[in-house]
Amino acid sequence: MSLRVAVVGAGPAGIYASDLLIRNEEHDIHVDLFEQMPAPFGLIRYGVAPDHPRIKGIVKSLHNVLDKDKLRLIANVTVGRDVTIDDLRDYYDAVVLSTGAVRDRELLIPGGDKSIGAGEFVGFYDGNPRFERDWNLEAKEVAVVGVGNVALDVSRILAKTGDELAVTEIPDNVYESLKNNKAETVHMFGRRGPAQAKFTPKELRELDGSDTIQVLVDPEDIDYDELSEQVRRSDKSVDLNCQVLEQYAMREPDGSPHKIYIHFFEEPVEVLTEGDAIVGIRTERQELDGNGGIRGTGKFTDWPVQQVYHAVGYRSEPVEGVPFDLQRHVIPNDGGHVLVSADEGAGVEDKLYVTGWIKRGPIGLIGNTKSDAKETTDMLVADAAAGRLAAPSHTGADDIFDLLRERGVDYATWEGWYKLDEAERALGAADPNFPRERKKIVEWDEMLGHSRAGQ
Numbered sequence: 202m203s204l205r206v207a208v209v210g211a212g213p214a215g216i217y218a219s220d221l222l223i224r225n226e227e228h229d230i231h232v233d234l235f236e237q238m239p240a241p242f243g244l245i246r247y248g249v250a251p252d253h254p255r256i257k258g259i260v261k262s263l264h265n266v267l268d269k270d271k272l273r274l275i276a277n278v279t280v281g282r283d284v285t286i287d288d289l290r291d292y293y294d295a296v297v298l299s300t301g302a303v304r305d306r307e308l309l310i311p312g313g314d315k316s317i318g319a320g321e322f323v324g325f326y327d328g329n330p331r332f333e334r335d336w337n338l339e340a341k342e343v344a345v346v347g348v349g350n351v352a353l354d355v356s357r358i359l360a361k362t363g364d365e366l367a368v369t370e371i372p373d374n375v376y377e378s379l380k381n382n383k384a385e386t387v388h389m390f391g392r393r394g395p396a397q398a399k400f401t402p403k404e405l406r407e408l409d410g411s412d413t414i415q416v417l418v419d420p421e422d423i424d425y426d427e428l429s430e431q432v433r434r435s436d437k438s439v440d441l442n443c444q445v446l447e448q449y450a451m452r453e454p455d456g457s458p459h460k461i462y463i464h465f466f467e468e469p470v471e472v473l474t475e476g477d478a479i480v481g482i483r484t485e486r487q488e489l490d491g492n493g494g495i496r497g498t499g500k501f502t503d504w505p506v507q508q509v510y511h512a513v514g515y516r517s518e519p520v521e522g523v524p525f526d527l528q529r530h531v532i533p534n535d536g537g538h539v540l541v542s543a544d545e546g547a548g549v550e551d552k553l554y555v556t557g558w559i560k561r562g563p564i565g566l567i568g569n570t571k572s573d574a575k576e577t578t579d580m581l582v583a584d585a586a587a588g589r590l591a592a593p594s595h596t597g598a599d600d601i602f603d604l605l606r607e608r609g610v611d612y613a614t615w616e617g618w619y620k621l622d623e624a625e626r627a628l629g630a631a632d633p634n635f636p637r638e639r640k641k642i643v644e645w646d647e648m649l650g651h652s653r654a655g656q
């Protein structure tokens with residue numbers, strides 16, 4: 202059997218799904234991978250922190266996947282706007298959606314609208330052309346609400362010096378802002394205890410990896426009830442987190458110019474403002490209730506901070522023409538096959554599949570998207586083999602490009618990424634002060650300009 206599949210979203214989920222499809226040994230499957238940005242790799246490029254080169258290095262193995270004849274990258278195309286889902290149904294045997302999650306969840310407390318979503322800051326420092334280019338880094342004391350890995354990233358980037366980050370792929374405008382960053386103290390807040398924190402131990406340990414940063418935890422915040430102890434015994438990561446946090450709690454403050462305080466059992470209840478300016482954050486002390494939950498103690502603390510970020514989760518956006526579960530912010534699906542609605546007993550959509558964060562919500566690491574992709578592509582292939590997919594009306598391999606040209610869609614290709622990649626590497630190597638592997642190009646038109654070079 203021969204199949205042509207459209208995969209929408211060139212993040213890790215879409216690339217792993219494409220890889221599984223083109224490597225299928227029983228069927229001859231070709232994939233067109235659509236991506237709205239001029240560059241592939243999703244949150245690896247525009248989410249993973251610049252001082253995580255090892256994770257960014259995953260790009261190398263994903264690059265090898267994309268470098269295959271049976272896979273074509275069609276970038277700078279937004280599905281739902283430039284081409285519709287029904288167009289893709291007309292041009293392909295099946296469609297896999299892997300559009301991820303880009304929006305921040307809101308901080309729903311009084312004054313919470315003054316808090317900046319972590320994703321906005323990540324978009325800035327990772328050079329995403331859709332986000333701000335200039336960043337206000339005047340605050341000496343900053344609050345970060347949340348105790349997960351994204352909160353760690355934001356706190357670490359705020360606490361590091363510009364020069365420590367200059368050796369990474371950050372663009373010049375980001376370096377210029379970070380060089381003038383005034384932050385000295387970062388307060389992270391979690392409403393529950395150390396055993397409930399969502400960090401992964403490696404990232405938590407790494408927070409302390411800079412000579413200019415000291416991480417501190419109040420010994421009073423190290424508290425476990427019976428249920429927390431049980432979780433520690435059954436989950437190695439939780440236990441490791443607790444051990445690291447206990448070490449941080451045993452320290453005395455030293456002369457490090459930047460401090461990160463991780464506070465537990467402090468639930469932010471209000472961002473305090475005077476006019477437009479943030480002057481603090483109020484928290485209510487919580488205590489463990491013995492049943493795996495917490496309860497407020499009525500004891501409030503005001504922490505003087507001039508800027509607040511919240512890292513309380515990402516949220517997916519609907520794709521035009523595709524069912525969306527507004528409660529869970531995912532595309533409703535049964536093991537990866539898109540359902541017509543989130544209602545119980547709903548039937549499946551013809552030819553539509555889903556994988557990655559848009560399938561199961563914004564939780565988990567890059568590696569988790571692999572198993573996801575397997576479940577989804579297995580189902581797609583089984584449906585195709587059983588004759589359950591309607592045949593497309595356009596069958597020519599290049600018909601899709603005729604459609605894009607007809608619509609005036611300025612698409613970019615895999616060959617274009619090679620050129621852009623080369624330009625970013627050359628820029629990094631040529632930096633007079635901090636020569637490095639890559640420096641990102643931010644402006645959309647400039648990225649496309651490099652993709653088109655020589656055409």
Ligand SMILES: Cc1cc2nc3c(=O)[nH]c(=O)nc-3n(C[C@H](O)[C@H](O)[C@H](O)COP(=O)(O)OP(=O)(O)OC[C@H]3O[C@@H](n4cnc5c(N)ncnc54)[C@H](O)[C@@H]3O)c2cc1C
Binds near residue numbers: 244256302
């Ligand atoms: C700030 C942050 C830091 C992280 N750090 C790490 C880390 O250090 N290590 C780790 O293992 N994991 C990390 N993760 C998690 C990791 O990024 C995710 O597990 C992974 O990216 C999810 O993959 P995905 O393909 O589902 O989504 P994404 O990576 O978001 O990819 C989705 C892609 O779809 C594209 N797209 C969306 N809509 C459309 C459309 N309509 N048309 C065309 N294209 C579209 C997007 O542009 C994007 O390229 C981090 C996540 C965040 C948010």
